[in-house]
Amino acid sequence: MVTLRHNRIYVLPTMFGALYAATAVLVLIGAINYQLSLAYLFAFVLIGLGHAALLQSYRNLLKLELHALVAEPVFAGDTAHFPVALANTGKPPRRALSVSLHGQPASWVESVPRDDATIARLPVATTGRGWLGMPTLRIDTTYPSGWCKAWSYANLDARCLVYPRPEDDPPPYHGQHGDQGQRRVHGDDDFAGLRNYVPGDMPRQIAWKQFARLDTLLVRQDERHEGHAWLFDWHALPELGTEARLSRLTAWIIAAEANGDRYALALPGSTLPRGNGPAHRHACLQALALFDRMTP
Template identity: 40%
Template sequence: MAAPLRRRARARLDRWLRGRTPSALPVRFDRHGIYVLPTRFGAFFAVLLTTMGLGALNYNNNPALLLCLVLAGAAVASLLHAQLQLAGLEVRAIGAEPVPAGSTLKLRVHVRAVPGRARRGLRVECAGQAATLSLAEGGGEAVLALPTARRGWFDPGRIRISTTRPLGLARAWAYVWPEAPLLVYPAPEPDGPPLPLGRGEGLQSRLHPAGDDVHHLREWRAGDSRRAVAWKASARRNALLVREFEQPLGTDVVLDWDMLAGQGRESRIRRLARWIDEAERGMRRYRLRLPGQPAIGPGSGQAHRHACLRALALLPGEADAAR
């Protein structure tokens, strides 16, 4: 019962803080957005000082009272110093490369600080994960490993930057949220049928070192295999020449949503994601057709792959599609 109550209380606190905290990057921390509270050790230290002060007053012990006041002054100074550790910090960027659902998302938090002030013991926390933040020459980066469970937009929630320096008596922290959520690709199907090959007219070919037919001769470049050197032609030209082969390919591969009729919605998405990866590994050009959207492609490469996987990741789920 205690854990659900804590989660609900944390969610209410998030909603209250989100309405008061700017989310557009860059975000600069000032005294209005930094919170400071005693740690457990700080609370124990306060009780200890209170006991010492009462005892010194009761027995009229001036040295003990002076020591108590000195320690109290150091504690108050540590509160101010903890706040100054965060004051002036600027969160410049928050981002992560998309990963398939079920993989670990590497969330990168880029922070800048005004040079001239030493900042130590900074800690970045998000979604139950934590990492230390080291600032070198006024800038630094913390990487958080966040687990993912489902495709689509991933909201990491609030990101907290905190410190307990210099004495560990108080914890100063501030919150920031990414302006836009992060993208999680659909998890590809682990086992399935091979990539459908293109058929019909308009056969293409591409250069490939393991091809069947000699396409042309070119000058040798660093990294070329010695087996591909045309020694007779090189002797006639008095220069190293290399055979360039070609391998026939079919037409552009069409990955159509309708060709997987009879399967569940998520099964279709996972199989299309698998075929996209296979087409990229095979250096094939492909086109993706999804319901209610214009065809994507044909094309290949990282930009085309991202566009296709993004479209698959943002497709509505079973419940949303049935409405």
């Protein structure tokens, strides 16, 4: 977390603000030359308004808290998004904020209410796999008049995992084929029958219609099909280079997950056991993303 304090905030006039300041100075010079009271009044009003605008731009950032949140993994070549929470504790609403990461497009935050937070998703283009550190954050505002710009920088401790880019048109996955055919396991897909209620069963599993008719608690038994099990082996692709192997293995993992197959991943020095599901998919793709062998 970073809190924007007075020593982190910079303020300068915008182009329009510089023209406004020049106009105020010219009016003041004219008032001095011609000793016109109304010209003095007008010049001092312009200067006072300019000073108030500068102060409000500065206060629009003062004590704003920046929190880096967890970034979702992406594939190499896609755009990563770093979520940053802008928290406004005990201060008036902050308005018209522009938040960006170094060299990347800015995200517009219209308002951060008092004692509340707003999340900005900051895009970063990715090229290679591995951990992508969050670049330097810049936040600026020209609120309320557009005459002054206040800005600040922050370095937040955040990173995003970038998976290898999957091969565009991979061949059908193959390898050491494990459990042949399909087998049935307990799940939520197909109705398989009823059994007596056992303490600990979920209420949603109870067959309420049968309970109303028989006055006996029965529980649904469901089954689902589980596909084949595969081993995706690094050493089974000797004809490919390092990044090409990672790209193909990534594509096979995505395809196996979509097909409902169980799969294992064998890399030099480590093997992930067979499984499937979002957690297993992430573990396998993370192992590929962080693979550091530089030769085939």
